[in-house]
Amino acid sequence: MPIDPVKAVAAEPRTAEIGWGHKDVQLYHLGIGAGVPATDPGELRYTLESRLQVLPSFATVAGAGMAMMGGLAAPGIDVDLAHVLHGGQAVELHRPLPVEGSATTTARVAAVYDKTKAAVVVLRTEVADADGPLWTSEAQIFVRGEGGFGGERGPSGRLPDPAREPDRTVDRRVREDQALLYRLSGDWNPLHADPGFAALAGFDRPILHGLCTYGITLKAVVDTLLDGDASRVTRYATRFAGVAFPGETLRVRMWREPHRVRAAVSAPERDEAPVLADTVIDHS
Structure with a gap:
């Protein structure tokens, strides 16, 4: 079996040095x-x-997203990228991110869950610079065809949308070349650029990176409800409920809660097909 859960979770954490500047x-x-x-x-x-x-x-994507790719190359993990989808992502900020920086990442496979027809690999990364912790991230990687090994299903993070109309709704148009531009930040998976590879993965055309939608959504929330101040965000988590395609519109619905914004994202051109769900932005 390409995934050995015991070996993957027991493996020593991987460390790497990363750096970024204003151009990144x-x-x-x-x-x-x-x-x-x-x-x-x-x-x-x-x-x-x-x-x-x-x-x-x-x-x-800081450091060209090396933590995630390193996690998929961890001992006990050997998967085909055509079978890989990003299932969920969370980032907890310990302080605002600097425009220029260098840091040490420590990444490990925190868990491997059995969803019967797929496996979910949870990659946890802690990042610190000379002044202390910067952020902690957790990525849930969905690997089709790798379930059924008898492992735990894992916790459910489902959060029903609030039972009221959104406080704000905004639409964000995605450029036709958005995925090609986003790839330059380090996610080179051909699923997002090569029609032939996308077909192997079961899509009729390349899809937008889930993390691109993740960023588009956070920017919409910051600009709409947080006075444009990105430093107010303390944690951001979502579940990738469906795919988005370059050239379509993303509809972002937002609900205010104390020190929190709940959000949901859909594709209006496809009958409001869900794209992001269980989305929470905690803020000061």
């Missing part, structure tokens, strides 16, 4: 749709180095 942050922000309109003061805080802030979702 600007490229990431462009990759999630920032900069439209180009001279809007609200957009310049994502694109102009003299005003730059860092969206916390940048943590998923």
Whole structure:
């Protein structure tokens, strides 16, 4: 079996040194749709180095996203990328992310769950710089065809949407070339660019990176409900409930709660097909 859960969880954590600068942050922000309109003061805080802030979702690509790829190469893990989908993602911020930085990542396989027809590999990464902890991330990687080994199913993170109308709803148009631009931040999976590879994975065309949708959604929430201040975000978690495609619209529904925003994302051109669910943004 390509996944050996016992071996994967018992493996020693992997450490790596990563670094980033303002160009990496600007490229990431462009990759999630920032900069439209180009001279809007609200957009310049994502694109102009003299005003730059860092969206916390940048943590998923800092260092070219090496923690996740390293996790998929961990002992006991040997999977075909055509069978891999991102199932969920959480990032906890210990302090606002700097525009320029270097840090040490410590990554390990925290768990492997058996969903019968698939396995879910939970990759946990802790990141710290010279001043202490920066962020902790947890990625749930869904590997089709690797379940049925008799393991635990794992906890359910399902959160029903609030039983009221959203406080705000915004639409975000995804560019046709959005996935091609987002790939430049380090996720080179051909599923997001190569039609032939996408067909092998069961899609009629390349899909948008789940983490691109993740970033687009956080930016929409920050800009709409958090006064455009990315440093207010303390934790951001979601479940990837479906796929999005370049060129379509993402509809982001938001509900205010004390020190928290709940969100759900759908694709209106496909009868509101769910894209992100169980989405929580904690903030100061």
